[in-house]
Structures are given as structure tokens and as C-alpha cells.
Amino acid sequence: MESSRLRDLRALAVTAQLGSAGAAGRALGLSQPAISQAVARLEVDFVAPLLARGPRGSSATAQGTLLLDRIARMERQLLAGCGGSEAAARRLTDSAIAAHLAIVADGGIAAAARARGMAPPSLHRAARGLAASLGQALYRPSARGLVASPAGVELARRFALAHLEVTQARAELQGGGSLVLGTLPLLPRPPLARALAASGGLAVHARDGDYAELVALLRGGQVDAILGALRAPPPFEDVQGQAWCADPFAIAAGVGFAGRPESAPWVLAAPGMPRRAVAEALFASMPQRPAVLVETSSLETTAAVLREGAALALLSASQVTALPGLKALPMALPGAPRILGLTTRRDWRPTPRQARFLDALRVGFSAAPKLL
Numbered sequence: 001m002e003s004s005r006l007r008d009l010r011a012l013a014v015t016a017q018l019g020s021a022g023a024a025g026r027a028l029g030l031s032q033p034a035i036s037q038a039v040a041r042l043e044v045d046f047v048a049p050l051l052a053r054g055p056r057g058s059s060a061t062a063q064g065t066l067l068l069d070r071i072a073r074m075e076r077q078l079l080a081g082c083g084g085s086e087a088a089a090r091r092l093t094d095s096a097i098a099a100h101l102a103i104v105a106d107g108g109i110a111a112a113a114r115a116r117g118m119a120p121p122s123l124h125r126a127a128r129g130l131a132a133s134l135g136q137a138l139y140r141p142s143a144r145g146l147v148a149s150p151a152g153v154e155l156a157r158r159f160a161l162a163h164l165e166v167t168q169a170r171a172e173l174q175g176g177g178s179l180v181l182g183t184l185p186l187l188p189r190p191p192l193a194r195a196l197a198a199s200g201g202l203a204v205h206a207r208d209g210d211y212a213e214l215v216a217l218l219r220g221g222q223v224d225a226i227l228g229a230l231r232a233p234p235p236f237e238d239v240q241g242q243a244w245c246a247d248p249f250a251i252a253a254g255v256g257f258a259g260r261p262e263s264a265p266w267v268l269a270a271p272g273m274p275r276r277a278v279a280e281a282l283f284a285s286m287p288q289r290p291a292v293l294v295e296t297s298s299l300e301t302t303a304a305v306l307r308e309g310a311a312l313a314l315l316s317a318s319q320v321t322a323l324p325g326l327k328a329l330p331m332a333l334p335g336a337p338r339i340l341g342l343t344t345r346r347d348w349r350p351t352p353r354q355a356r357f358l359d360a361l362r363v364g365f366s367a368a369p370k371l372l
Helices: 006-018 021-028 030-045 061-079 087-089 094-106 109-116 122-134 148-175 191-197 211-220 273-285 299-307 319-323 352-366
Strands: 051-054 059-062 139-142 145-148 178-183 201-208 225-229 238-248 249-254 266-268 292-295 313-317 328-329 340-343
Touching: 006 021, 006 059, 006 094, 021 030, 030 094, 051 313, 059 061, 061 087, 061 148, 094 109, 094 122, 094 145, 094 148, 094 340, 109 122, 109 145, 139 201, 145 148, 148 211, 148 352, 178 211, 178 352, 191 201, 191 319, 191 352, 211 225, 211 238, 211 328, 211 340, 249 299, 249 319, 266 273, 266 328, 273 313, 292 299, 299 313, 319 328, 340 352
Parallel strands: 178 201, 178 225, 266 292, 266 313
Antiparallel strands: 051 059, 139 145, 225 340, 238 340, 249 313, 249 328
8 A cells, every 4th residue: 555554554543443552463463562663654654643642542643533534445445345355355465465456457467577577476376365365266367378357357446446545645644635637528628727727736637538438547546536528327336426517519510601401411429429429319300311521539620620611510519619610500409418517436535635626626617607
């Protein structure tokens, strides 16, 4: 768990629970000095006093309470990864976690060994030991050697989310921190730019992508939140959306378009995109399917073709307004309204600095209909 060892984090939690290093040592099978040294390492690592020591024992400081809450959240992720087995979760070690994450990230034991300069037999032993400890088939044979099974991939996801709780604790205790924000296509940029300008020292990393790509990264902890059009319902139970404002689709044309909409060719988004589905539903209601001039998900290409004046495309209302040389045609579209908002993991808890930035985003986008 970063530079903080799993054993040290657990030593702190048990010491705070039982009230003394001696009691924690007896519970964990360690000596009292070992427990005290573990807590001291954490206090150096997090640059904060974590326990208040007195004649009646040890209790958590305010900083320690913050870390203990994150440790509890970390343990819930590890427990979920171990199928709810507390005994298996207690047997986890930093080395086993690191080996498994390397195997999954690098695409197998052989690739992980090459990439990290490790001996393949040592990784094999770690993998076999972890699989036996959990009683799960975490790996499967392939042409590339042993690779992670679906159960192994899910376990790595839980390990990554557990690691993220320690990262969040560090940001809470030391200040600073960062946020990785996934941004979806057709997103109005002015409210995002205003929130970024007032981010208050939070390092925000914007990552563009489509929904399927970003939601996979979100569930794995590589992305903290996704900004853009919501999916209703979300595709996974551990994902939730917060609706902020409407930004409906509109049929876009160049300002010089003077043809008949029902006979004009179209610029279509790629299959799988929400606006492609809406366009296909519109085509199904027309007497004859229109011709397709080009298929592209590039906003720049779409706008350039539309400005030539002969074609139509489906864009968001905010994009039609923002892009010079375009106009919206007064035609009704099928389907539910397009809602913008924030998509997060259900169990994600932002740091105070992250929460302030997201609140500024929410305020900006909630006012966006007045600007679109």
C-alpha cells in the first residue's frame, strides 16, 4: 500500500481499537516494540501524529481518525476481493498484492517478469500461494503463459481500490492531492474551464475518452469521476450518476444549409455512441433512410463537413451554439432527454479538496442551461 506497509496499517488500527501497543501485539502475534515501530513508521510516512499516548493507553488523534477511516475502507475492498473471507484477507501481504497487480497489469507472469526484472519462478510461487490462500482460480494458461482469469482481474481491481484509499488518506492528511476526471465527447467546456481555474491547488488531470473506456477505468480506480452525458441506468451496480443539467441533442447544419432535411446526407457518429442510436431511431421514423456522407466521431471533422452546407449531423445543443458556422434545425428527436452530470463509484469518498472542486463543477453546470 504505497510506502505504508499493510502490516503497519493494521497495527495502527488494532492499537487504536484495543488502546495499547501491548494489547495489539498480543492480538497480532507481534511484540510491543514491533507495534510501536509500525505506528512510528506511519507517523513519519504521513507526517502527522496518529496516536495520543497517555497513562490510560493510546487513542487516535484527529489525523489518526482520518487515516483509520480510510484503513477501514481499504479493508472492505480487500475483504470483497477475498470473497468475504476474513481469514483470507488477513493472510494478504504486500508482496502477494504487488505480484498479483504486476501479473494483471503486464498481461501475465512471463511479461511481468520481463518488465520488472524479476525471476519467473518467484512470481509463479507468489501466484500459486495467493490462489491457494484464497481458494480461487486466479490464473489460467494461455499461449503467453499464465495470465489472470476473470476472478484474478476482479481481485486486482479490488487491490487497486484498496490502494487508492491509502492515497486518499495521504491527500487528506498532507494537503494537495489530485483528481483524474474523465471527460466525455460533446461536453460543454466553459463550465469545466471555470472550475479548473478555481481548483484551489488540486491537481486535476482531464482524460478524454468514450463512456465504455472511461467507466472501466473508473471502476478500476484509475479515474475518479466521469463528466458528461449520463447513462440511465448505469451499466454497473457499483456506479452511480448525479444529474446536473440538460444538454439535448439537436440536428445540426451549416448556417448556409437551405435544402430539405429529409433528403440531405448525414455525418454519422460511430456505432455504439448514444447520438448514433438517436440518429438511427430518427432514420427508422423517416419514409426513406438518408444517405451517409461520412462516419466519424471527430467533432472537428463533423463541423467542417457541415460548414460546407449540404449535410446534417446530430450534436449536442451546446456544441451547435459554441461552434461557429452551425445552426440547429427545428426538428423533434426521439428518445429520452440527454442529461449531463457526474458519474462516480458508489463507494467513492472524495477528499475535502476534491469535493470542493466537484461542487464548483456542479454549480457551473447547473447554471449551464442559461449559457447554452
